[in-house]
Amino acid sequence: MTEKLINSKPNGVLALILIELTIVLGIFIFIMGVGSENIFGIIIGPLLIVIAALTHAGLKVVKPQEAMVLTLFGNYTGAIKEPGFYFVNPFSVAVNPANHTRLGQSGDVSTKSPFLGAKSSNDNDCLGNP
Template structure:
């Protein structure tokens, strides 16, 4: 990785004053018919003085190279004068916002899903950004897509297919975002780029299985709800039998207990209202 070298060139205001003085002298020589001196002063002014003046705006940098050799980077904003023969490359230090496109990939258990991420990044090492990769903007786009694909292949969409999974794409959003940010920083370090934030912006099953998976999720939710209802109903029946026995309200034999348990479970576990029936006889007639 290229090492960034920060330089602080002299102020450009004194050089600007010198440029104006030389310009006035050039005009003076031209007026008083001293063409040789006018040409020399003009060459000095427009070849050595003026091309060295640079303006660096806030959150920008200028990367300087001299005959193919890296000279340094000017990161301080202001008006400066540098070697006029250096090539000057402007680099923005502002934060970039990458809204990744939706990718169709398979999760850890093979289900096709759609996933996209939003990534906030900025350049930290200008030398690496310019010299280590051909085009750092394209590099960020391609590596970000690769990282998101790898993340989607690593974890299942949810726990329906893999009940033992500790992290899922849908349920572990915070953990997934941390892992994505870490992987992106590792991938983009070569280009001198730091990822400030990475979040999953879109996550869904692919259209061809979305309806089927929705039905499966609904069935799973119904089964879980029924399991909870049955557990609660059994507890309530047990409590009712214990209370009747403790307070000696009525003495129930095994057949009466079985009938009571059956009736209570029907009432408590049914998914619609129950119409009571008044028994005027006995259980045995």
């Protein structure tokens, strides 16, 4: 399997603004539909609110020195390695393949180096005692 990097720019803020505007529009359409007893507004308003609420699941945050592996219904769709606020497919799931057996795990993969390059501090006296 080859790695597919998702190289899109972080566009989560724009998506968040559009989602919130859709929720406000849905509330407005519903209120206007109830006020005028219009069946169109009574149905479309809550439908817009539900669709916008479902798309909130597509907002993902990648922290510095972390990566995110995305799968859609179990199939690998790509990886995000750059930090930022992203909008991806709302049905895709962030998976951490290194920790797949723990319950309640984070979907983020740490890219931090486990070795910081520092020697262990060992202060011994002239007889070799610590």
